[in-house]
Amino acid sequence: MGKREEAIQRFVGYVRLSAMDKPFISRAEERRLLEHGISSFELGHDDAKGVLLAVAQANNISVERDIDRRMIPILERFGGKRKKIAKKKFREAAAIYKGLAGGTLTDVEARFRVKRTMEENGFRPRRAGFFFSRRWYDKIGRRRRSGDGSGDPSQRLIERA
Secondary structure (H helix, E strand, C coil): CCHHHHHHHHHHHHHHHHCCCCCEECHHHHHHHHHHHHHCCCCCHHHHHHHHHHHHHHCCCEEHHHHHHHHHHHHHHHHCCCCEECHHHHHHHHHHHHHHCCCCCCHHHHHHHHHHHHHHCCCEECCECCCCECHHHHCCCCECCCCCCCCCHHHCECCCC
């Protein structure tokens, strides 16, 4: 076995170990694993990414970038020609995202990730409510201020949708 194959096998073991209890790999975790594969195991980017995706597929682990790619056609279907997503369709998209992630995300996290995917791909929210505002969309991911000083306000997300 060559040096490259040995490094790949060691990285496979490392990825399996780090993703053992996680049914979902976020972008940050994926980046950390790839950086570690490139720097510590001296693999190329393609080799490290291939190992990561192979281990994820073999162990039924969802990868956030893959879910984001799979959500784009769904958002295109929901948004139509104008790429505007209604509140009801947004909730459906968040439920689909949560299902694709294996149910490991909370509703708040799924909505935040769908919002980020929308913004990265040029989708916009459709106006809704009595005043036809986009407030329902703007509230997603906004940090809540704590008036009583209890808890860490940076840890709580506001969500009313």
